[in-house]
Amino acid sequence: MTTPALTDIAQAEQGTSLWQDAWLRLRRNRLAVCGLAVLVCFILIALLTPWIAPYGYAQQNLELGAAPPSAAHWLGTDIFGRDLLTQIMFGGRISLAVGFIATAVALLIGVTWGAIAGYAGGRVDAVMMRLVDILYALPFMIFIVLLMVVFGRNMLLLFLAIGAVEWLTMARIMRAQVQALRQQEFVEAAISLGLSPAAIIRRHLIPNALGPIIVYTTLTIPSVMLLEAFLSFLGLGVQPPQTSWGLLISYGAETLEEYPWLLLYPGLALTLTLFSLNFLGDGLRDALDVRGARD
Amino acid sequence: MRWTCAARGTDRVLTVEHLSVSFVTRMGTTRAVDDISFTVQPGKITAIIGESGSGKSVACYSLLGLIPQPPGRIDGGRALFQGRDLLQLSATELRKIRGRDIAMVFQDPMTCLNPYMTVGKQLMEPLLYHKKVSRAQARKRALELLEEVGIREPASTIDNYPHQFSGGMRQRVMIAMALINEPKLLIADEPTTALDVTIQAQILDLLASIQKKRAIGVLFVSHDLAVVADIADQIVVMQAGRIVETGNRDDIFRNAQHPYTRKLLQAIPRGGKAEELPASEALVEVRNLCTWFDQGAEAVKAVNDVSFDIHRGEVLGLVGESGSGKSTIGRSILRLLPITAGQVIFGGTDVTALAGRELKNLRRKMQIIFQDPFASLNPRMTVYDALAEPLLLHGIESRSTVAASVLRLMDDVGLARTYVRKYPHEFSGGQRQRIAIGRALATRPEFVVADEPVSALDVTIQAQILELLRELGREYGLTLLFISHDLAVVRQLADRIVVLHQGKVVEQARTRDLFERPQHAYTRQLLESIPGRSLLAMDA
């Protein structure tokens, strides 16, 4: 909002917003920065996989069979002689996609639900959150297994099913945020200025609730990826010919005595991603903590 | 300097010499306490006075090893207590002194007692730990002390949990806990700051009588000179980690040398408005206002059948203790809370039924200033955004012209124009309150509710903000509803005063009349509780 009159003040000091503050703090957190870097790398690789993968996805070499890492196959090959690095790269696309898309689903439902419940308050809030409580009490892993059985192993359904589990916590967090913010005097001040509810939500609530939501989103992605890995491991998630890290790990686990690399490298890829996301999430939590910033 | 000579035998409980404490953080080292010296005598109260950040609490906590080290670091000095230097003792030796020979009472009784443990257990703990007494003996002693500090029927309440006590009662429990081992020295850190004025007066009386009776030396830390005016023997004034002045009470109050001490003295609210406005027509009429809150089965009648007028151009003080419903009234008038029954008539229109465009237009004419300058500003909006919002919203300025108005507003509330792009967290409490006042005045309202606008601020800042409100009130021709728990503050500003008690009006009168001829017993109690009675007597 630069205006002529403002630029006239020669020595107007530049303020530091809480976002800038947070970014500075995040940059000082080495683990979080590493996590971010690894994550960006993995995402880039996943996006570019079809062009940069060393071998074709379905390319087999039955004569070679399962071979340990070598110059030709950096991470070795599986029992069909398929290049493991290529498998991991393609599997990563699915694993990351599940992570991001299901989280987006959870984010969309959870934030909307929580914001409405928190802002409306009263009976609306009671009913909405009662529903969340009820859903919380359900054995969700069991339900997802059930869904996968009943409707077949459909990727879209997998996203939706996982998203449908994870939105609950998101809704609770958002509601708690909105409720806490609503009681803040600056929101009362905005009401007394005559702002409409929509404007209050847009200008005063969302910018202040964003921090925890970002943090929690970062922490939801790994738990979603883990869920996918669980399902694939049990044979209820991603189906061949598609693959994911969870599926690769489950194959690797079957032959871990003979071909340990088939377990280790996909496991490493998954763990590294989970680490990065968790460190980034923790770093963001520290960096965005407004309370901490004040002290 | 006389206090630096060594402690002579028994006439001093505590002798602190050249104490310096620093905090070492990644950002660098800050000297929190810089070369301070003072003494505490048995049976006497030494008060350390300073505003937030003056290092007064750090000084006391460092004596007992209660500051976290690191980041805290004691740089030097001596603290002689019973012939031993507290600063040289090991953690174990210090622990044996804490709670036995030196006890503490803290500021907020709501948070200082363990909510998961019965009061009795907490009370007996120091006795059981430091002295070889049986549980039964400890309990007997605890009961005696509870009785002594004024807890009624201690036998039936000793096994209650803290949340079952009121704030004042909890502070009495804290005092009993401090006394249970008959300490030689009591350190009281703002022990009445979190309490209502009437409770504050009671606790101060209790402390003074107990201390006289047992000849305990007391180190009384406070931000408020008025609070210690009646009880302190010796006063130490601290500013930015240093002692600027030390003296006995009369010296400090009659003959303060240092400009900062004089500034603190001036900041004590005294006297009333020079001329009180003659009655004029009513701008706001509150008629039989009820605001109840649903809480479970029963409604909490926060405001119950309250009626009063606010005259155009006057400052009406609304006074009451916590829970009296004073803030609820302010918010009810402004339509920030749904009212249960009654009418609020503003400039001839009943505003309780307004909605939509009419309500928005009304909002332009009435504004509010809140107590907590930290919570009342959106942390993600710059000063510019905060001040421009109301101007743009009500179409008073356009985007192209708003900047000039924002800057004028900043001038009016005494903020440097160069701060216009800064965010709330970059300002001090007083500066934030100026921003909040600017926001409230942006639409040039006729009527402003100021809800405890200074009670979260340091005393010297309080005086500045009150002065600002006075000036702006004149300049903008405001009608002001000034809500406060502090009669002395209200007296300075208000033309008339309404006294609230438990959701009802107990008395309303012109300010001078109220102070000179209070009608209601509760009003008299409030007046008697104003800290610094002896100070007022000194004035007279």
Place this chain on the structure above:
Amino acid sequence: MWRFVGSRLLQAIPVLLVVITVTFFLVRVAPGGPFASEKAVIPEVKAALEAQYGLNLPLYQQYTAYLGDLSRGDLGPSFKYPGRSVNELIAAGFPVTAELALYALLVALGIGGIAGVVAALRPNTAQDYISMSAAMIGICMPSLLLGPLLILIFGVYLEWLPVSGWGDIPGDKILPSITLGSAYAAYIARLSRAGMLEVMSQDYIRTARAKGLPEWQVVVRHALRGGMIPVVAFLGPAFAGLLSGSFVVETIFQIPGLGRFYVQAAFNRDYTMILGSTVFLAVLIVLFNLLSDIIAAWMNPRLRSQFGEH
């Protein structure tokens, strides 16, 4: 207090009803009947089988019949194991799963609780960083990876511990318990650290120190109770997670528990078994959530007295 328990129990009933209904209809509308996979079933035989299991009745009659059986605690016959009832299968599998979950919970509470408290007592020191890094590993190392890794290390290379079965060879319960418990140990470590840090910064801890209590007494007598409330409240959800998580661990270590039966039932479309175990687990989880809520509330005197008043 009893009102609180009673009202929570009453609230649990609709939850369970929803679970039962949704599961029932989901399973019934699923494509491919229970006998679809069996090759070349003669139509007459299939009809006879369906009649035997009541599958030829209208859906709502099947539903009410099921509810009726359920109210008597009868989960019906298994479709896949002729002659065995779901009750029998659960009775065979559940004790194993419960034992596994219990050990895992002990691992989680023991390791996690201690690590969290230890970290919180000296925040931002090596002690804290090491504990919390270990916790991070626990969170990021999923059991489906940790299990095989432990097998590889302790079973295959070191040959210290058996790698499969349950209760057959001494020591075969160790690896599964650790595998299942590790993630929860990590969560509990973080929860208890956060809880303890929160409590240790409270004013009443300063009061306790001002009384001259030694630090360990301050921690044990004053801090632990408040600091552990979040952990206790987490035990219910943790138990639910352990039961669900046991699917994977039981698969890895070939443990004949309920989780494996369930996954097999899922593959085989053994409707009554899926339905029965889901209902059974849902009831358990709801009860455990309730229990941990009650204990957490009981630990807080303020809440306790509120319940007392109502």
